[in-house]
Amino acid sequence: MSRLDDAWAYVDDRLDLERDRGFFGKAFPAEDSFLLGEVALFCFVVLALTGVFLGMFFEPSTSKVTYEGSVAQFQGQDMPEAFVSVLNITYDVPYGMFIRRLHHWAAHLFVASIGLHMLRVFFTGAYRNPREPNWVVGTGLAVLAMGAAYTGYALPFDEFASTATGIGYNLSNSIPVVGGLVGKVVFGGEFPSSATIPRLYFLHVLVIPVLITGLIVVHMAILLRQKHTERARDGNVETERGVVDADDDDTIVGLPAFPNQAAVSAVVFFLTLATLSLLAGFLPVHNVAAYGPNNPAGTPELIMPDWFLMWVYGFLKILPQWMAFTVPGTGVHVSTEFVGGIVLPTAVIGAVALWPFVDRHEEPTHFTADPLDRPWQTAVGVAAVVFVMVASIAGMNNLLADALGTSTGVVNPVLLVGIVVAPVVGGLLTYRVLRDRAGSARGSEVVADE
Ligand code: HEM
Incomplete structure (x- = not known):
């Protein structure tokens, strides 16, 4: 008996897992491209954890405070508190720069893995009957992921990000009839007002994450109920639970959720974390010190949204x-x-x-x-x-x-x-x-x- 079997026997003995074989024994097809959804899921976990850390030091306010941190060029200057707090996170809070970069790279990988996951589902026709509802839920998740990234982009209130946020405000204002109201609700009125950063912060740390969490729960519940899709088989497959016919697409063949798929998922989680850590360790992100605080009088030469909003x-x-x-x-x-x-x-x-x-x-x-x-x-x-x-x-x-x-x-x-x-x-x-x-x-x- 392998150690894994021992561990299963022990846990099964205590928790009677075999009884709930419906979930723990659920088959996960061994397809590498099916792991893209998991990468998205794990990025979201990393985003939530690193977000909690950043939230302890970030100040969602544009009131002026005197900077006393370690970036020489800003010493003694009165600047928006949000900008000052991001400078502090980056240069003075222990591990702050690393966690901020981790959060940033996790956001990019989150959106990228969602995009690739969506392409995989599209090109393999995995959205077809009966999975149309999960495709629609997934589309909602993609939109929310971009919304989360957009609202986060604005928070440091530096010159570069706030100009891009101003474009968003102008867009919401351009909506005929209700534009002014939308601008007030999303951006707290005329941009940049003292309400903008608190409003975007509220959306970024509460409203959007709660919606994403809710939709992920629905997405996963539908997935468990409907089971995965599976690649067409070359012939009949012998499994521990009997022989499955080549064309029996009601029965899914794959690894049981526990312990096998759980082990694969753990590997995917740690690989995702390792990739993000490598990126965070070596590649800098949104250099707030170089951009400087929001300057209502000027417009930076180069204004750009994140790559996934470039279209x-x-x-x-x-x-x-x-x-x-x-x-x-x-x-x-x-x-x-x-x-x-x-x-x-x-x-x-x-x-x-x-x-x-x-x-x-x-x-x-x-x-x-x-x-x-x-x-x-x-x-x-x-x-x-x-x-x-x-x-x-x-x-x-x-x-x-x-x-x-x-x-x-x-x-x-x-x-x-x-x-x-x-x-x-x-x-x-x-x-x-x-x-x-x-x-x-x-x-x-x-x-x-x-
Ligand atoms: C936060 C974003 C998302 C997360 C965390 C997520 C997670 C997952 C996971 C873990 C699976 C099972 C494994 C796999 O097939 O990859 C899955 C399946 C699925 N996802 Fe997503 N997903 C997200 C967004 C999307 C999007 C944007 C779409 C499409 C518009 C989508 C449509 C589907 C469909 C139709 C399935 C079932 C596919 C099958 O059974 O083969 N998902 N999702």
């Missing part, structure tokens, strides 16, 4: 002004900010959420599909990825123009055409290649039958 920034940068209009007879003005920053992103997120109802399946499917066998769905996925990539490049139009030795006036029309044409071309090419591939596979079957 929204891209819409804002390349949409031509003529798209703005006033609704006849109402006096309601629809600005390009509103179209690019609110309407288009909402349409993209709405399209993502509704996708499983476009690619509808009447019958439940528990096997994942090979993306190469789904020409039109994979083509749509490729088109969507290309669309987001071109939009993100558009968000960096000034850097692109500099690199090409030209002006944004020249690159913007090209990007505007590119954002429409490149996804269509990418999608059609993918469809063509996959359809031909399916055709030639059918052809070789015919030959084999002769």
Whole structure:
């Protein structure tokens, strides 16, 4: 008997785990790409733990206080308390710089792993009947994750972050009719007001994390209820609980949740933590000392959102002004900010959420599909990825123009055409290649039958 078996026998003896085999014996397919969801989950745990540490030293206030910390250039200056507290965390609180960087990198990995997890679910068709509800819950989680990162970005109240936050305020203000109210609720009124940082802090440390936790619980409950998907089998599989037919997709074959999958998950957790620690140890983050405190009179030369919001920034940068209009007879003005920053992103997120109802399946499917066998769905996925990539490049139009030795006036029309044409071309090419591939596979079957 191995040590693991001994440990199981001991715990089972005390807690009668076998009785709850339904959960502890739940099968987890041994697929590496299925671990991306777990990476997201563990990043969230790291974010919560490091966030608690940072919360003990951060001051959500823009009142001026005199800086007395160890950064020489700011000694004796009166600066916003939020900025001063982040300087203190970074340079004076023991382990503060490391924990702040850990929090930062965990936020990036959180969003990145969610994005990759979503792509895995999309391209393997794991959103199909009966998993549509979990796809919708997942879309909500993706939006909340970006919201958490955005509200956190603003908190140091340095010149760089507060300028980007000001753009968010202008966007919410651009919403026809209710814009002023939204600006008041989310940003505490005219940006930057003394209420902005407390309001964003409240959203960042309470409202959004509670919503994320709630949705993760729902996401996991649905997952446990519906079981995982599994890759189609090559033949019948012999398991400890009997032989499972190759085409029996009601029965999932995999590692039992406890102890095997629990051990795999522990490894994933520590690998995630190790990766984040390495990043935090070697790569600096958002250098508040270099940016300086918010300066209402100036605008920094380079303003940029985080990479995962760059696509929204891209819409804002390349949409031509003529798209703005006033609704006849109402006096309601629809600005390009509103179209690019609110309407288009909402349409993209709405399209993502509704996708499983476009690619509808009447019958439940528990096997994942090979993306190469789904020409039109994979083509749509490729088109969507290309669309987001071109939009993100558009968000960096000034850097692109500099690199090409030209002006944004020249690159913007090209990007505007590119954002429409490149996804269509990418999608059609993918469809063509996959359809031909399916055709030639059918052809070789015919030959084999002769
Ligand atoms: C905080 C964010 C998220 C966390 C922590 C999370 C976590 C997980 C975990 C641990 C699993 C099981 C393992 C796996 O398949 O990877 C899973 C499955 C699933 N997730 Fe997520 N997820 C998140 C966001 C999303 C998003 C953005 C989507 C899609 C829009 C999504 C859709 C799904 C679906 C449909 C399944 C079932 C897939 C299957 O059974 O193969 N999730 N999620």
